Amino acid sequence: MRLVTFKRAGRVQYEIGALDAAGAVLDLGAVEPALRGETMLDIAGAEPAMLEKLRAAMAKAPKVEGAKLCAPIPRTPKNVFCVGKNYHEHAKEFAGSGFDGGAKDVVPPYPVVFSKPHTAIIATGEPINGDLDPTGGLDYEGELGVVIGHGGRGIAKADALKHVFGYTIVNDVTARHLQKRHSQWILGKGLDTFCPMGPAILTADEVPDPTKLVLTTWVNGEQRQKAPVADLIFDIPTLIEAISAAITLEPGDVIATGTPAGVGIGYNPPVFLKKGDVIRIEVTGIGVLENAVA
Numbered sequence: 001m002r003l004v005t006f007k008r009a010g011r012v013q014y015e016i017g018a019l020d021a022a023g024a025v026l027d028l029g030a031v032e033p034a035l036r037g038e039t040m041l042d043i044a045g046a047e048p049a050m051l052e053k054l055r056a057a058m059a060k061a062p063k064v065e066g067a068k069l070c071a072p073i074p075r076t077p078k079n080v081f082c083v084g085k086n087y088h089e090h091a092k093e094f095a096g097s098g099f100d101g102g103a104k105d106v107v108p109p110y111p112v113v114f115s116k117p118h119t120a121i122i123a124t125g126e127p128i129n130g131d132l133d134p135t136g137g138l139d140y141e142g143e144l145g146v147v148i149g150h151g152g153r154g155i156a157k158a159d160a161l162k163h164v165f166g167y168t169i170v171n172d173v174t175a176r177h178l179q180k181r182h183s184q185w186i187l188g189k190g191l192d193t194f195c196p197m198g199p200a201i202l203t204a205d206e207v208p209d210p211t212k213l214v215l216t217t218w219v220n221g222e223q224r225q226k227a228p229v230a231d232l233i234f235d236i237p238t239l240i241e242a243i244s245a246a247i248t249l250e251p252g253d254v255i256a257t258g259t260p261a262g263v264g265i266g267y268n269p270p271v272f273l274k275k276g277d278v279i280r281i282e283v284t285g286i287g288v289l290e291n292a293v294a
Contacts, residue, residue, distance in 0.1 A: 003016065017067065026061035031061050044252045068123075076254050115190070140263060143256040155240050212228070217262065232258060
């Protein structure tokens with residue numbers, strides 16, 4: 001299932017729905033009244049039987065006219081966990097870009113983990129506020145996002161995928177000059193609107209092998225990135241094990257797993273985003289995350 005968070009026209013409360021094959025929003029709450037008032041965090045942390053109820057509800061659920069898609073998790077329990085330099089070719093292009101702050105290792109020996117605050121999260125279709133980067137170094141990073149279901153601390157790699165609720169798409173928007181200036185990346189990557197997420201969460205039962213997923217990014221219709229998730233340096237179980245070793249993961253926590261080669265700083269000279277540019281990111285089965293720079 002592709003589960004979504006949406007709002008009805010003229011209303012402010014979030015509701016849980018699903019996307020049909022054509023991308024229309026289905027009103028699961030009309031079939032399962034218990035969903036009224038529930039959030040995606042509630043669903044992510046629920047027992048597996050809840051997914052069966054949602055799947056059954058999809059068959060009868062009516063379409064929602066005028067639904068506005070929101071980020072699938074508008075406010076994560078903690079900051080969004082992000083992983084840097086996690087594709088081999090991107091690690092090389094980043095090392096050669098001059099924006100790596102003098103890091104010694106082209107390919108990191110351990111996962112590079114930073115975070116984005118929830119105030120950075122926006123939905124597909126919402127604008128990225130490029131004016132918040134006064135340095136003119138705005139860049140895109142298409143990424144697969146992993147949504148945690150059953151949480152925990154000290155999760156073993158062998159058990160890690162049992163703790164995954166589903167998968168979404170994240171654009172790790174970055175102000176490159178700020179990223180380089182501050183060394184610690186949160187001030188270059190955590191700006192308001194710099195974490196587009198969505199359009200949906202593809203539940204883990206639909207993804208028996210996440211390494212088979214393929215991520216593709218276009219800017220203004222030009223393909224810039226394309227890579228299978230199998231190319232990750234540190235795979236999803238390794239990331240979950242590393243993060244949960246001392247930080248408790250909770251239902252609805254999101255891990256953005258890193259971006260492949262093809263970002264703006266990989267060009268010579270770098271090609272930064274400008275007002276009006278449209279970034280479109282697609283991951284197999286999840287859908288399309290599309291945002292313009294305002």
